[in-house]
Amino acid sequence: MTDMGDAPAAPEAVRTYGLVKRFGEQVAVAGVDLVVPKGSFAGLVGPNGAGKTTTLSMITGLLRPDAGVATIGGADVWRDPVLVKARVGVLPEGLRLFERLSGRELLTYNGRLRGISKDEVGRRAEELLKVMDLAGAADKLVVDYSTGMRKKIALAAALLHNPEVLFLDEPFEGVDPVSANTLIEVLRRYTASGSTVIFSSHVMELVERLCDWVSVMNRGQIVAQGPTGRVRDGNTLNEAFLRLVGARAEDGAGGEGLSWLGSSSA
Ligand SMILES: Nc1ncnc2c1ncn2[C@@H]1O[C@H](COP(=O)(O)OP(=O)(O)OP(=O)(O)O)[C@@H](O)[C@H]1O
Numbered sequence: 115m116t117d118m119g120d121a122p123a124a125p126e127a128v129r130t131y132g133l134v135k136r137f138g139e140q141v142a143v144a145g146v147d148l149v150v151p152k153g154s155f156a157g158l159v160g161p162n163g164a165g166k167t168t169t170l171s172m173i174t175g176l177l178r179p180d181a182g183v184a185t186i187g188g189a190d191v192w193r194d195p196v197l198v199k200a201r202v203g204v205l206p207e208g209l210r211l212f213e214r215l216s217g218r219e220l221l222t223y224n225g226r227l228r229g230i231s232k233d234e235v236g237r238r239a240e241e242l243l244k245v246m247d248l249a250g251a252a253d254k255l256v257v258d259y260s261t262g263m264r265k266k267i268a269l270a271a272a273l274l275h276n277p278e279v280l281f282l283d284e285p286f287e288g289v290d291p292v293s294a295n296t297l298i299e300v301l302r303r304y305t306a307s308g309s310t311v312i313f314s315s316h317v318m319e320l321v322e323r324l325c326d327w328v329s330v331m332n333r334g335q336i337v338a339q340g341p342t343g344r345v346r347d348g349n350t351l352n353e354a355f356l357r358l359v360g361a362r363a364e365d366g367a368g369g370e371g372l373s374w375l376g377s378s379s380a
Pocket of ligand 1: 140142161163165166167
């Protein structure tokens with residue numbers, strides 16, 4: 115791993131020690147030591163299949179590690195599941211939502227499951243619907259929402275109990291620029307108050323613009339991690355990323371093969 119300097123001064127929101135996950139013969143996560151300081155807007159990046167989703171699933175209590183420890187605010191995710199689940203909010207990959215509820219009902223249901231009083235849930239839900247620009251669609255069924263609307267209602271549901279740490283898997287995928295700005299504003303406000311966001315993304319420009327902390331994964335391991343400026347080291351994050359994970363030109367679209375593709379191929 116590329117050492118990015120001293121340990122973070124701020125207390126850690128998330129810390130894992132030697133996380134491992136195998137699927138049959140394949141080692142998806144091969145000893146991950148993820149560090150995310152409290153209050154960070156952190157990005158988790160890596161090529162397809164690097165192990166990002168598997169790592170996030172183990173940290174959020176969705177997938178049991180084969181080895182290693184994941185902690186949130188110092189508490190062990192798998193030994194103290196109730197405490198940890200109260201501290202986290204998750205916008206999962208694939209956005210599995212209760213399709214037959216309206217947006218408002220979805221928020222109410224989530225809030226009540228979290229043990230928040232009916233009045234307080236109602237108050238928070240109305241504010242979130244307004245901020246997410248979903249007030250006009252509050253009574254529409256989630257199944258009829260567009261991709262961007264689904265992301266926004268899922269983010270509102272993940273924020274409703276005011277978690278300490280918010281995990282987002284590809285939050286901006288399929289989201290138009292206006293809705294993306296709304297999401298970013300809400301998330302910036304959230305981290306400014308000392309809460310932590312960790313999101314996975316393939317869009318380096320976005321990670322570079324938003325994140326003050328970045329962890330780079332490749333082949334099941336962390337290959338660089340630290341303040342974004344230090345990981346970039348004078349380059350763009352995209353350049354640093356390509357250098358860290360290997361540009362793979364030899365097996366990519368720039369080399370041999372695909373000779374039949376294009377108008378000069380006949
Ligand atoms: N349930 C599963 N069963 C078998 N293999 C799996 C399973 N989940 C993930 N894998 C494998 O583990 C590896 C890591 O997958 P993972 O989804 O964590 O990567 P990722 O970094 O999130 O990728 P992407 O950027 O494409 O979403 C991949 O090779 C994948 O095929």
